[in-house]
Amino acid sequence: MVKPKKHLGQHFLTDTSIAERITNLLDIQTGNTIIEVGPGKGILSDFLIKKAGEKLKLIEIDQESVEYLREKYPEIKEQLIEGDFLKQDLNQFGDHLLIIGNFPYNISSQIFFKILESKNNVDEVVCMIQKEVAQRIASGPGNKQYGILSVLLQTWYDIKLEFNVKPGSFFPPPAVNSSVIRLKRNARKDIDCDEKFYKSIIKMSFNQRRKVLSNSLKSVLVNSKMESVDKGLRRRPEELSVEDFLVLCNALEGGELI
Numbered sequence: 001m002v003k004p005k006k007h008l009g010q011h012f013l014t015d016t017s018i019a020e021r022i023t024n025l026l027d028i029q030t031g032n033t034i035i036e037v038g039p040g041k042g043i044l045s046d047f048l049i050k051k052a053g054e055k056l057k058l059i060e061i062d063q064e065s066v067e068y069l070r071e072k073y074p075e076i077k078e079q080l081i082e083g084d085f086l087k088q089d090l091n092q093f094g095d096h097l098l099i100i101g102n103f104p105y106n107i108s109s110q111i112f113f114k115i116l117e118s119k120n121n122v123d124e125v126v127c128m129i130q131k132e133v134a135q136r137i138a139s140g141p142g143n144k145q146y147g148i149l150s151v152l153l154q155t156w157y158d159i160k161l162e163f164n165v166k167p168g169s170f171f172p173p174p175a176v177n178s179s180v181i182r183l184k185r186n187a188r189k190d191i192d193c194d195e196k197f198y199k200s201i202i203k204m205s206f207n208q209r210r211k212v213l214s215n216s217l218k219s220v221l222v223n224s225k226m227e228s229v230d231k232g233l234r235r236r237p238e239e240l241s242v243e244d245f246l247v248l249c250n251a252l253e254g255g256e257l258i
């Protein structure tokens with residue numbers, strides 16, 4: 001028995017047909033390592049073990065779930081890691097990683113930031129998260145939900161909302177609706193500006209999302225001697241696409257006006 005623990009975001013999926021549908025979204029190729037975040041009682045792992053065998057790693061923080069899984073799957077004991085996904089160095093698992101999971105909703109954004117740290121080693125992510133977060137991540141410019149995580153993830157991944165799941169498909173049911181999304185690494189190898197700078201510009205822009213860029217980026221503009229403002233900086237962050245942000249950062253780094 002695993003008693004659901006709220007602080008670990010434990011809402012166990014109970015519908016096996018949904019579990020099968022989620023795992024079928026993974027595009028497993030030779031050379032991939034598959035990492036499941038938070039296997040819980042193993043409803044996804046049942047399918048993943050069949051699909052991926054020894055290429056699968058399970059990372060679970062909850063000791064009680066880990067004991068349950070060790071008994072359930074004695075054959076893959078070595079592949080089961082008891083620990084915090086957020087504290088793992090993903091690069092230790094090699095490259096061409098596929099990450100899958102019904103993520104603990106309370107830390108889903110942190111999981112995405114973690115994945116971004118190893119984006120060149122993570123080919124694909126298939127996950128269930130809170131519906132609002134999924135919409136935020138997948139939405140584009142001009143949309144109220146478009147924000148920091150949408151721009152950062154869309155810089156490196158093509159994102160598709162796959163399907164929605166109702167609270168009744170879990171035990172205990174969560175208070176929110178859920179969505180399954182798929183992120184597939186795009187062809188971008190690098191960006192022309194410093195990545196830390198890019199991230200900080202996006203954060204500064206969206207932290208004051210009602211303001212135009214010339215206001216929210218004032219400190220950077222002064223540093224790069226770009227005190228006069230042209231029309232490119234009179235936009236609000238939600239009007240800028242990923243490509244626009246890349247052009248902006250490049251120009252800011254080079255000290256040019258856009």
Ligand code: SAM
Nearest residue numbers: 008011012013038039040061062084085102104
């Ligand atoms: N995969 C199971 C399912 O679909 O029924 C469980 C999903 S439940 C929404 C989230 C799981 O993530 C729980 O088993 C929880 O213990 C685990 N978890 C929470 N925080 C974690 C962390 N930081 N690292 C690894 N696992 C975590």
